[in-house]
Amino acid sequence: MSVLNSKIPAGPLADKWKNHKNSIRLVNPANKRSIDVIVVGTGLAGASAAASLAEMGYKVKAFCFQDSPRRAHSIAAQGGINAAKNYRNDGDSVHRLFYDTIKGGDYRSREANVHRLAEVSVNIIDQCVAQGVPFAREYGGLLDNRSFGGVQVSRTFYAKGQTGQQLLLGAYSALSRQVSAGQVKMYHRHEMLDVVMVDGKARGIIARNLVTGELERHSAHAVLLCTGGYGNVFFLSTNAMGSNVTATWKAHRKGAYFANPCFTQIHPTCIPVSGDYQSKLTLMSESLRNDGRIWVPQKQNDQRRPVDIPEEERDYYLERRYPAFGNLVPRDVASRAAKERCDAGYGVGQSKMAVYLDYASAIQRYGTLEANKMGESQPSVQRITELGTQVVASKYGNLFEMYAKITGDNPYETPMRIYPAVHYTMGGLWVDYNLMSNLPGLFVLGEANFSDHGANRLGASALMQGLADGYFVVPYTLGDYLADDIQTGNISTQHPAFDEAEGAVQEQISRIMNIKGSKSVDFFHKALGKIMWDKCGMARSEEGLKQAISEIQALRTEFYAQVRVPGSASEMNPELEKAIRVADFLELGELMCYDALNRNESCGGHFREEYQTEDGEALRDDTDFAYVAAWEYGQGNSPILHKEDLNFENVKPSTRSYK
Amino acid sequence: MRLNLKIWRQKGPKANGKMVDYTLNEVNPEMSFLEMMDVLNQQLVDEGDEPVAFDHDCREGICGMCSMFINGRAHGPMTGTTTCQLHMRHFNDGDTIVIEPWRASAFPVIKDLMVDRSAFDRVIQAGGYISVNTGSAPDANSLPIPKQNADMAFDAATCIGCGACVATCKNASAMLFVGAKVSQLSLLPQGQPEREERAIRMVEQMDKEGFGNCTNTGACEVECPKGISIENIARLNREYLRAKVVQK
Ligand SMILES: Cc1cc2nc3c(=O)[nH]c(=O)nc-3n(C[C@H](O)[C@H](O)[C@H](O)COP(=O)(O)OP(=O)(O)OC[C@H]3O[C@@H](n4cnc5c(N)ncnc54)[C@H](O)[C@@H]3O)c2cc1C
Ligand code: SF4
Numbered sequence: 001m002s003v004l005n006s007k008i009p010a011g012p013l014a015d016k017w018k019n020h021k022n023s024i025r026l027v028n029p030a031n032k033r034s035i036d037v038i039v040v041g042t043g044l045a046g047a048s049a050a051a052s053l054a055e056m057g058y059k060v061k062a063f064c065f066q067d068s069p070r071r072a073h074s075i076a077a078q079g080g081i082n083a084a085k086n087y088r089n090d091g092d093s094v095h096r097l098f099y100d101t102i103k104g105g106d107y108r109s110r111e112a113n114v115h116r117l118a119e120v121s122v123n124i125i126d127q128c129v130a131q132g133v134p135f136a137r138e139y140g141g142l143l144d145n146r147s148f149g150g151v152q153v154s155r156t157f158y159a160k161g162q163t164g165q166q167l168l169l170g171a172y173s174a175l176s177r178q179v180s181a182g183q184v185k186m187y188h189r190h191e192m193l194d195v196v197m198v199d200g201k202a203r204g205i206i207a208r209n210l211v212t213g214e215l216e217r218h219s220a221h222a223v224l225l226c227t228g229g230y231g232n233v234f235f236l237s238t239n240a241m242g243s244n245v246t247a248t249w250k251a252h253r254k255g256a257y258f259a260n261p262c263f264t265q266i267h268p269t270c271i272p273v274s275g276d277y278q279s280k281l282t283l284m285s286e287s288l289r290n291d292g293r294i295w296v297p298q299k300q301n302d303q304r305r306p307v308d309i310p311e312e313e314r315d316y317y318l319e320r321r322y323p324a325f326g327n328l329v330p331r332d333v334a335s336r337a338a339k340e341r342c343d344a345g346y347g348v349g350q351s352k353m354a355v356y357l358d359y360a361s362a363i364q365r366y367g368t369l370e371a372n373k374m375g376e377s378q379p380s381v382q383r384i385t386e387l388g389t390q391v392v393a394s395k396y397g398n399l400f401e402m403y404a405k406i407t408g409d410n411p412y413e414t415p416m417r418i419y420p421a422v423h424y425t426m427g428g429l430w431v432d433y434n435l436m437s438n439l440p441g442l443f444v445l446g447e448a449n450f451s452d453h454g455a456n457r458l459g460a461s462a463l464m465q466g467l468a469d470g471y472f473v474v475p476y477t478l479g480d481y482l483a484d485d486i487q488t489g490n491i492s493t494q495h496p497a498f499d500e501a502e503g504a505v506q507e508q509i510s511r512i513m514n515i516k517g518s519k520s521v522d523f524f525h526k527a528l529g530k531i532m533w534d535k536c537g538m539a540r541s542e543e544g545l546k547q548a549i550s551e552i553q554a555l556r557t558e559f560y561a562q563v564r565v566p567g568s569a570s571e572m573n574p575e576l577e578k579a580i581r582v583a584d585f586l587e588l589g590e591l592m593c594y595d596a597l598n599r600n601e602s603c604g605g606h607f608r609e610e611y612q613t614e615d616g617e618a619l620r621d622d623t624d625f626a627y628v629a630a631w632e633y634g635q636g637n638s639p640i641l642h643k644e645d646l647n648f649e650n651v652k653p654s655t656r657s658y659k
Numbered sequence: 660m661r662l663n664l665k666i667w668r669q670k671g672p673k674a675n676g677k678m679v680d681y682t683l684n685e686v687n688p689e690m691s692f693l694e695m696m697d698v699l700n701q702q703l704v705d706e707g708d709e710p711v712a713f714d715h716d717c718r719e720g721i722c723g724m725c726s727m728f729i730n731g732r733a734h735g736p737m738t739g740t741t742t743c744q745l746h747m748r749h750f751n752d753g754d755t756i757v758i759e760p761w762r763a764s765a766f767p768v769i770k771d772l773m774v775d776r777s778a779f780d781r782v783i784q785a786g787g788y789i790s791v792n793t794g795s796a797p798d799a800n801s802l803p804i805p806k807q808n809a810d811m812a813f814d815a816a817t818c819i820g821c822g823a824c825v826a827t828c829k830n831a832s833a834m835l836f837v838g839a840k841v842s843q844l845s846l847l848p849q850g851q852p853e854r855e856e857r858a859i860r861m862v863e864q865m866d867k868e869g870f871g872n873c874t875n876t877g878a879c880e881v882e883c884p885k886g887i888s889i890e891n892i893a894r895l896n897r898e899y900l901r902a903k904v905v906q907k
């Protein structure tokens with residue numbers, strides 16, 4: 001019998017959430033006033049949760065490490081957010097969004113959670129529009145949509161290439177309103193360094209004030225971690241520089257299970273690495289695959305300029321291999337296909353580790369349409385190009401500009417060069433249907449939990465999940481947990497559990513400061529990133545993973561002997577902040593390799609070289625691996641695996657085919 | 660390429676700061692400006708010195724965290740570009756680059772190139788929102804919004820809150836930032852009910868934070884990395900006057 005109880009409500013799939021909401025306990029308004037909730041992280045998940053809970057009357061303390069909640073990593077999301085509105089009348093529905101997400105996740109997520117996500121998706125768009133989020137509109141004044149990978153309907157709402165920014169600013173404005181109402185106390189430039197467990201329940205956190213270096217104790221009746229993903233374990237990723245695993249890792253060390261840590265999403269369209277000084281990678285939104293075509297030359301090592309390579313000598317390999325979905329196959333499939341072509345010697349650019357994303361035909365197509373619309377009967381090629389460029393610029397202008405700034409090339413005239421990069425982590429802390437971890441009172445929202453995307457996330461679904469968790473799920477499920485706490489009264493920060501937690505944090509900081517070695521934090525982070533990318537990245541093997549585990553262990557030992565953190569701990573010290581994060585990545589990386597090693601199958605973003613079909617497609621094993629791998633911290637020994645079996649009652653797992 | 664850097668170093672909020680000279684010998688033109696700073700910091704750590712503290716996060720020009728005054732210009736020499744999106748190919752071998760923090764009394768220095776911009780948050784808290792509780796929203800398409808207004812609202816909403824407008828303005832005015840938010844919300848039907856109160860409260864808070872007056876110089880618009888138009892300041896002025904009239 002598994003120790004994990006997912007608490008999935010009984011009843012038919014489509015009624016579970018409705019029935020659950022109707023039957024769970026509530027906290028009445030007067031009692032909410034005496035209940036404190038800590039929300040760590042104010043990205044989409046955290047800001048929406050903090051605002052909603054504060055509106056309901058809870059006293060909220062919210063934390064973020066940036067200088068303002070408006071800067072959370074969610075701000076960088078480009079392409080859009082899904083919702084089963086069916087405004088296009090193209091056959092979309094809650095069921096279809098549910099089905100696409102389960103299938104896109106390669107049958108490694110919970111049916112009940114995903115169905116709920118699809119249900120509340122429609123409310124998210126309503127909420128955001130009411131907040132003043134300026135989504136793209138059509139001339140008639142109604143909302144516009146675009147399509148994303150892995151699906152055949154248009155259900156993605158967007159605000160040019162800045163959807164995440166607009167959604168986050170919406171949630172930030174709701175949060176700001178509650179700050180001004182005195183319902184939320186906002187702690188910016190604060191980093192949570194431990195969760196405090198009192199009598200088996202999460203009752204507070206230890207946070208470091210990043211400006212003064214002081215450690216602070218904060219207590220509450222429940223703690224929500226909304227701290228984002230851990231893609232930066234690879235050093236190079238599309239995540240913001242500060243994104244980290246520290247909050248969830250510290251909770252893991254305190255007993256919270258980490259689920260499916262090896263499920264990492266490698267995004268197919270990013271600007272390739274240009275040198276060893278590279279600090280991060282930049283995503284080119286998936287929405288570009290709507291209109292752009294991906295290709296490599298048919299000849300290996302072709303030195304010609306892309307525009308000089310004639311049509312018939314190009315290999316549009318996605319269209320060739322996957323005629324049904326073409327350039328819009330899911331991310332894992334598109335990434336592996338790019339890697340396959342580059343490994344086979346067909347890559348382009350200086351490093352040969354890139355493929356082309358080409359807008360020439362989209363520009364011609366749009367230009368012709370536009371000329372027709374304007375009644376121009378025989379437009380010149382030049383005129384068509386001009387008009388087509390305008391259309392493309394209106395849809396993707398800011399992305400094209402960003403590409404031009406970074407590379408110095410003009411993507412309207414020459415195809416972009418792109419390559420896959422680490423982008424998102426499907427894994428995260430294990431949570432039940434109520435989004436509570438196995439530690440009572442510790443809830444986990446957004447990218448930080450493992451819940452909805454299985455082994456591969458579909459485009460535009462992370463924003464949806466973050467806001468679903470924060471606006472529409474946790475405000476209900478938290479009440480059910482807190483109903484037991486109406487009599488508890490204030491939680492004292494003088495409890496010995498706080499002394500102990502603060503002492504441990506202090507000790508870790510002193511330890512790191514006192515090493516005074518000879519190597520920078522970045523040295524270790526880069527070394528870890530390289531191990532992870534080479535051995536736990538797009539393709540994994542038993543041999544490589546075993547090597548990675550011992551290499552990471554050695555690197556960790558070296559870190560604690562050789563790292564140098566200048567300055568002191570009692571001031572603003574960005575090097576110390578990085579060191580604490582990298583120390584946690586050095587432990588997480590090892591767990592990811594364990595998880596990848598355990599999963600003897602290929603599914604979604606997890607590709608084990610030993611498990612593939614003859615034509616290189618992933619070979620899933622539903623008999624032995626249709627489970628969530630939830631890892632318990634090994635306290636210095638190997639991590640301990642707990643399995644949550646996944647039951648598919650409404651969709652039958654089948655081989656994903658996008659052909 | 661080889662660069663001479665003159666960088667503002669200041670130990671803490673109350674410490675005195677000064678310009679310090681550094682030399683970097685191998686800067687690759689493909690690097691971003693912040694990657695160049697990373698290389699400098701790596702060099703400083705290797706030599707046992709303290710690295711230069713600066714704000715940054717997304718490095719994609721969207722979070723608004725990076726904030727350097729480079730050779731006398733907010734975010735450096737290129738228009739429409741944040742510090743993190745500036746690349747070294749726009750500099751020449753042998754150049755001297757002067758790097759300072761934002762200078763404005765409403766943005767006190769925390770350390771080196773890092774400043775405290777929480778005044779912006781407080782201005783937003785004073786009304787930069789639409790009062791709608793979670794769960795009470797009508798269907799998103801129940802209220803069509805003319806595309807032109809939606810697009811204008813979007814353009815105003817792309818402000819990243821970086822503070823370059825304030826740093827650039829000789830009066831350290833925050834009118835472009837405040838104008839952008841007031842415009843966005845006043846252009847949308849959802850923003851109407853609180854229109855007057857918003858304009859007044861946000862302007863009052865802006866004054867309270869110690870931002871200066873706008874004298875229509877227009878430098879903010881030139882330096883704004885997101886091209887926020889100065890028309891938003893005109894709209895803010897109209898909104899404010901209108902609110903005052905309506906209030907009476
Ligand atoms: C470049 C890019 C583009 C993307 N585009 C899309 C898209 O188009 N559509 C889509 O659906 N998804 C997209 N995604 C994914 C999506 O943006 C993220 O998954 C999502 O925004 C995560 O939101 P979050 O609220 O969970 O976390 P985040 O937004 O990462 O927020 C984390 C918060 O936690 C805080 N925090 C972290 N650690 C601590 C700590 N120890 N102490 C205190 N605070 C802490 C941070 O300060 C921050 O406030 C994109 C991702 C990237 C990288
Ligand atoms: S208006 Fe422009 S310069 Fe001012 S904060 Fe906004 S983006 Fe920055």
Ligand code: FES
Pocket residue numbers: 714715716717718719720721722723724725741742743744
């Ligand atoms: S670091 Fe985010 S805008 Fe420059």
